Amino acid sequence: MGCAQSVDPIERLGKKAAQRVRPRRPAHDRGYRRWGLAEPLARSPLHPARPLAAHRGAHGLPPVVDRVPTRDRVVFLTYDDGAERDPRFVDMVRELRLPVTLFLTAGVAGPGRDHFTRLRTLGAGIQNRITGHRAPAGLPYAVQRAAICGQRDGLRSRFGVRPRLLRPPHSSYDPTTLRAAADCGITAIVLWRAALTPAGLTYLHGPHHLRPGDIVLVAPGEPSGPPLRERTVRVLRRTQEQGLTVGRLEDYL
Template sequence: MRRKAAGLILSGLLLATGCSAGSSSPNAAPTASGTGPSAAPSSDGSTAPGGPDDTSGTADAFRKWKIKPMAQAPAAPKTKPVRTGSGAPPVVSDIPTREKIVFVTFDDGAEKDPKFVTMMRELKVPFTMFLTDDIIRSDYGYFKPLQELGNAIQNHTLSHPNLRTESESAQRHEICTQQTKLKAEYGTTPHLFRPPYGNWNEDTRTAVKACGPQAIILWRESMQIKGMQYQRGDKKLHPGDIILAHFRGPSELKGTSMTEMTANMLRMISDQGFTVARLEDYV
């Protein structure tokens, strides 16, 4: 009952706000050289990965999904441009870079569409997952093949509260417990944290630091079902932008699908001449 109710409330909030309601003034991030984890890509491909029949990540794979092929992302920088490690965790909405790259993130974990796994296996577009325990615990396993493709699983709290209305100790519980749960389920300790709705305060920073994540990640654009919501007036992607998308549940998708929503987003990225890089290589 509790879980169901939480899910319903959450869907309502997501519909109303796109999980993007008023974020605290995002500032681009501070400093410290990074030697963080780089997820090891692996595959459980059905068509001999790397073999002659494997078109994953190629122009053919993009054409199959009716997306203009993207350039390959540049090599990961030797020093991460967003430094972390000392002081309060930086709050990051975009990455300082001149390259035409953006970063794709999927939140919550409501939709668990097997076709999305196929799509991402074929396209090899990197992305980051910010997952909430209440929303994923019906099927933790769904996210494992996505992780095995080299995509990191990061912390998005235990129950998706508005952290601004929570005490510091309640925030700590939400963040630290999810840190432990994700480590237990997926074998890796989250390195990044995203506050639900983009709502955070100084207690959040204190709690994040105590729990382990190195940075608070917000966003510059939010992918709706069909259109992109831009924060800037020019309604364009800028180098280094972080894009928010969701594993949207069927009640929100209403007739479209997770793969179609994702294809729409990737088309907008590709059509503006951008390609997708891996967030964890930069923070």
């Protein structure tokens, strides 16, 4: 369910930044034990072993994905608004060379939020997340398009990137959402196959274990709960136990 990669110059700059993230230092220099891992993360492919063919959903609309069809033994870590609550998360991403994708609203990532700028510098993917108290499904086309394109423009102004992946609030979408997303340059709607909740790693459907290509949501959690870095480590441990590592979502979609 992949999509053709953009050739936008800004997109290429983002990929160059990500390529600086993935080459890994010697194990003794990565400090993986400091973050609670028993062993370093396995090397992730620099590029998909089997690049996904360009794919569109029905009638040329963006596909809706919660996993990527790949034989590479990788899963993908995604984060929504709230990652700034744990300043040391940036250190973790840097030291572990951890590929992550952030779905942000322009308001949360506004000026003064240097946390996201540092993550972007480390190669984190910056993608679109619309927000609102009302789920988008059922809203008129003009309203949905304004929300999606507005967030796109805000993120581009803030980070110099043009998001091409979208995560709608409450996983809510309808055919109008897909049409509005396509008109705003979105190439895929990204949900998730597994999510880290207070009860642990929850699988939405399918086998109760991670599989190659699964998209994982690490939610911000409650302010009084474990910090983001600790919850990320829980996912990384489970990933390693199942013989997987972390890939960069933007390389596959």
